[in-house]
Amino acid sequence: MAFAEDGNGGRPDRAPLSHKLWPLVRGTVMTLSSIAVTLLGLLFVTFIIGRVMPIDPVLAIVGERASQETYNEVYLQLGLDKPLLVQFFYYLWDVLHLDFGISLLNARPVSEDIARVFPATLELATIGIIIGVVLGVPLGVLAAVRKGSWIDQVARVLALVGYSMPIFWLGLMGLLVFYGILGWVGGPGRVGIFYIDVVPSVTGLILVDALLDGNWDVFKDAFSHIILPASLLGYYSLAYVSRMTRSFMLEQLSAEYVTTARVKGMSEWDVVWKHAFKNIRVQLITVIALSYAGLLEGSVLTEIIFSWPGIGSYITTALLSADMNAVLGGTVVVGLIFILLNIFSDLLYKVFDPRAK
Amino acid sequence: MNALNKLLTSAAIGLAVGVTSFSAVAETPANMLVIAHRIDDVTTVDPAESFEFAGSDISRNVYGRLVNLDPADLAAGYQPDLAESWEVSEDGKSITFTMREGVKFHSGNPVTAEDAAFSLQRAVILNKTPAFILTQFGFTPENATETIKADGNTLTITTDKKYATSFVLNCLTATIGGIVDKAVVMANEVDGDMGNTWLKTNSAGSGPYILNSWKPNESVTLTSNPEYYGGAPAMERVIVRHVTESASQRLLLERGDIDIARNLNPEDIAGVMSADGVKVDDELKGRLMYLALNQKHPVLSKPEVRQAFKYLIDYEGMRDSFLKGQYTIHQNFLPATYLGASEENPFSYNIEKAKELLAAAGVEGLEVEIGVREAQERIEIGQAFQNAAAQAGIKVNITVGTAKQILARYRARELDVYLGAWGPDYPDPQTNAGTFAYNPDNSDEANATGLLAWRTGWDAGGLTEKVEAAVTEGDREKRVQMYLDIQEEFREISPFVMMFQQIEQSALRDNVANWSTGQAVTAAAYWQVTK
């Protein structure tokens, strides 16, 4: 249910894939074809949605004052008079050539727009997931090791509050307190106004670009802008990651081998980290990957509140103004990332999880 | 486990230190103007195509026009800009402009009559949405090269009949009158598009500012043009940053990170007034808020019902509460400050009167749908109206949708009631008269979706001819009287419930002077601003 709840920790857990070990080649072919089929389905559903929506893409271009004549001209230009299936195949043909078309609204190539907005989301999501993991994993381990102690209760409350808090409210309040009153962090936007366009955009990630350019002022400024929204997203993934870590750890700690190790007199530190934690790594990486995928979808509400020009608000704006090329392009990118992260975690399962063998 | 505790603590401390070390109160540099504004409506910056508010702001600062409005004295009307002077022919159909000498485009090319002719012809030939502002004078893609002609240092335009000169010149002050650099534009032509694709995101003007970059939904950056014929602007760099939330804009302003916040709501304006170093500028804008009652509806088309709805608006209650400071009561289709605008506001909130009128029309148990755009102030107006109508026994169902969704249904004449806003396109009374009170063919087949009267299914009750007469009247006094008469009749018989006129409240840092959003007649100007 993460969509309204920007990053409440990403995708729900899913069952491990088939336990059979297919021959490698067949497996690869199957994987690739399933990616292709899923992507095709994704495109088709989005395309249909775009066409049945009662928002008129022509009106979006010509505006309120347009005469019927101008309107008809654009209607034909967009090829809207052709049958739906034909329109879809035209579109597909272009996408196969890596051409997402021109944004109906701002006349730029959609790929260019996405290249501009996606790094913003990538940067935010990455720092968010780092915060979530760095704080969430130790917290979860600690809560499991000291089950029932005050730290377990604190972790539980932290997580439940994280699950239950409307992010738009928390975001506005955070902005008011840490920026408006205390002045500890930068305000809305990715960088302060005089730092806009100061460093050359190489990767699109301002923090990285600033480092490449050796410009510490920009780096500091960008960091002060990203830290609040990233902490917010980090908190939501922390809630999810810490809970999952705790329950994985509990499962391991109650296993026989742990008791055996303890009986043998192994130190508690070694038991926890060298044995139990080692065994949950794969599961944990899956959880983190899915949580990361959730954040990469773009957290629309956070992006709105922090004026963050990311992919979530890009797709939403496009959708509400019927800019279907932009919506389709954005959906493909987000869907592809999700599918890839999914496959990555499935692979991890197959390779490392003893039970999958 | 101690190690873990330590790890946690140090991580927390590290984060806190990292965050606090960056706290510093900012102030914008003296030669830079930073504005927070909603710019998500910009879809193109080509003057032949641009037609939205934020886009007009860019155009006004980047492109010179033949005649223009002076931000320091908007009431003076059109003034010479790229044209130094003009003459009207005997028959009143032709105007000949003499170009100003020595003005250069940003590219360094001189601004010539040929560029001016090309720009206007181009707008007519491309025939984009705002083209009607020019084509209403009889220019067509076919005759454009005949009717718009450059000759040496002069440019002559010939209209299909005699119009009030002020009408023609007022139209040339609109965005579509922007003069583009022919050589640069044609160098970027693709597939005979007259440079349209290129100009959507680039500029080729001669105005006080050069467009550096426009990042949709993110920012617009302008750099001053030191060669500007009117003198180099004081603000060397202008950055307009897209910030949607009023609260965010206010925080930015109070922290000194921006100089001007343009979209504060009444509550934030009230709050910001008590902050140090901030002031508020009020400017009456041309935007009107109205209700349109669909005349294809069997009940809404009754004269008494139309009248009754005009008493169901709590004009004063709304103005003094959630619209406070940002709207004023205005019950006429010409915005105040326009030539011939009427100041009469005869209707007031009167449930009893409305009930009488409804009873006289024999209306009972009426249920109507009102379409409202997703914008808080409109949703609130809708709810206040819903509340008042309920007291008169009318059930109003509100449908909130995105702008495009609701608009599409209004254009298709499907909505019972539409809560709309309308801004004039050029500073002449014809701009609103020609859409509210003009509808030569009310049939569905006419499909005159550009006319508000048609969308509302109203045949304009005989006002069409009067509007046609007023637009060709050369005598200013007579013209004023004609518009006053049209408005008086319109108030009584039309299915439009005109409610409010907008006041734009800009919140500025104390040191910002000479700010202008262009009032009701034009867009914002930056070149006269000082700090």
Place this chain on the structure above:
Amino acid sequence: MMAETQTLREWLLTETPTSRRHAKISAVYQGWLSFRSNTMAMIGLAILVLLVFVAAAAPLLSPHDPFVQDLGNRLLPLGTGGHILGTDSLGRDILSRLIYGARITLYIVALVALIAPIAGLLVGTVSGYVGGWTDTVLMRVTDIFLAFPRLVLALAFVAALGAGIENAVLAISLTAWPPYARIARAETLTIRSSDFISAIQLQGAGPLRIITGHIWPLCISSLIVRVTLDMAGIILAAAGLGFLGLGAQPPSPEWGAMISEGRRFILDHWWVATMPGLAIFTVSLAFNLLGDGLRDVLDPKAGE
């Protein structure tokens, strides 16, 4: 009386049930006992019971009419003029709106809790039981919906059908079912290969009877846990749609829409957005607490 309860208790806690029904009831009772000892879960349950009560008795409890406007008394602070939680932008009593809003929240919760898991159960069990091509196709569809950016899907759906509470519920359900399908399929795969299903098959039961009569009941407990834990997300999702203006239509006192209306005043009149925010928070928290407790009882291996 005392003795009788004692016997009943004993009967319920017996380790030697006399019938299948007895065994079932006994199991439920023991679950309840372990659930009851979980204070947090009980708090959650209490909050939700209270919510149902408030929603049912809304007309009796609310001090004012939630729809009556008073433009002269707008944005009153807490406790002024007989308005315990103040008034909103149109001068309506916030407390009364919150109380009536509880009905909408419950309505959303109930509908989504009915639609999404059932749809997921249907797809998941059929896919898992039938296998083969059906499985491949259904799982591919599930994957497509999983890979969809959820917001786009929900937004598009609402935009296509028009804003409104029913459509918001449908949109949320549409985005919520795939995980349930996954869970149900995984469970079905385990159950299908178990001995007792083979036994029933040998007795000649058809696939329909096996799925509805034997597989569904076994999937239900893990689904209930899952739904309860997702409930908070569903409420927040509905609030998010309301926040974007695509949920309940005005003047409906939907909590998300109330936050959206109130966020404009957040700097000076913080309570207008904060009160509905707190309401959403409380109910979400209650569902999470309850879900945690239920998981311990119904699905111990996942919980601990």
